[in-house]
Amino acid sequence: EEGTGEAVPYYLRVLLRVGQSNDGHGGSLEINCRHMHSHSPELYARLVEFPQTLIGGFDIAARELYLDQLSQQITEQGEPDDDQGINITVRPFNLRQLHDARLLDPEHLETLVAITGMVTRTSTIIPELQTAHYRCDICT
Numbered sequence: 001e002e003g004t005g006e007a008v009p010y011y012l013r014v015l016l017r018v019g020q021s022n023d024g025h026g027g028s029l030e031i032n033c034r035h036m037h038s039h040s041p042e043l044y045a046r047l048v049e050f051p052q053t054l055i056g057g058f059d060i061a062a063r064e065l066y067l068d069q070l071s072q073q074i075t076e077q078g079e080p081d082d083d084q085g086i087n088i089t090v091r092p093f094n095l096r097q098l099h100d101a102r103l104l105d106p107e108h109l110e111t112l113v114a115i116t117g118m119v120t121r122t123s124t125i126i127p128e129l130q131t132a133h134y135r136c137d138i139c140t
Contacts, residue, residue, distance in 0.1 A: 012069070018088060019066040026088040029062050033095050047092060051112035058090035 014029060021027040037044040047054045066088055095114040104113065 012065075015062060015066055015088070016069060019070070019086060024086070026063070026066075026086045028089045028091050031058070031090055031092045033092050036092070037096060044096075048095070048112045051092075052110065055090055055092070059088060062088040062090050 011029075011031070018027045018029045033044060033047070036047065063086060066086065092112065093114075095112065098114050098116040099108065101115045101117045104115070
C-alpha cells in the first residue's frame, strides 16, 4: 500500500481494480493459469478436471475477498459504500496444454481445455442445438 512500504499482492491489486470497475458493480478477474500452476499444481489440476465447480467457488471467494478488503477500507476511511450488486467473475486463461480443435475426444468433456487453431469461416447462423445431454442406455 502507498506510504506503508508493504507490497500489495498482484491479484489483490487486480481484484480491487476489477471490483471498482463497471460503476462499482464489478467485472471479470482474469487469472493466469500458469501463475496458478506455479503456486499450486494441485489446484491447477483440479481446475482443469472440475472447472464448473471450482470457477463458481472462485467467483464466490473473489467477491468475499473484495468485500472484506472494501470493509477494511471503509473502517480506515470512514466512508460507507454499497456492497450490493457487486459481481466478480473469475476467468482463467493461459492453460499449460493446448489441444487442436479437431483432436478433442470424449475424455475432454466437462474439463477445461484450451484449443488452438485458425478461424477459417464465421457465420451468423445460430445452431438449433446449443446444449446436449448424453445418457448411456446400458448404465441407466
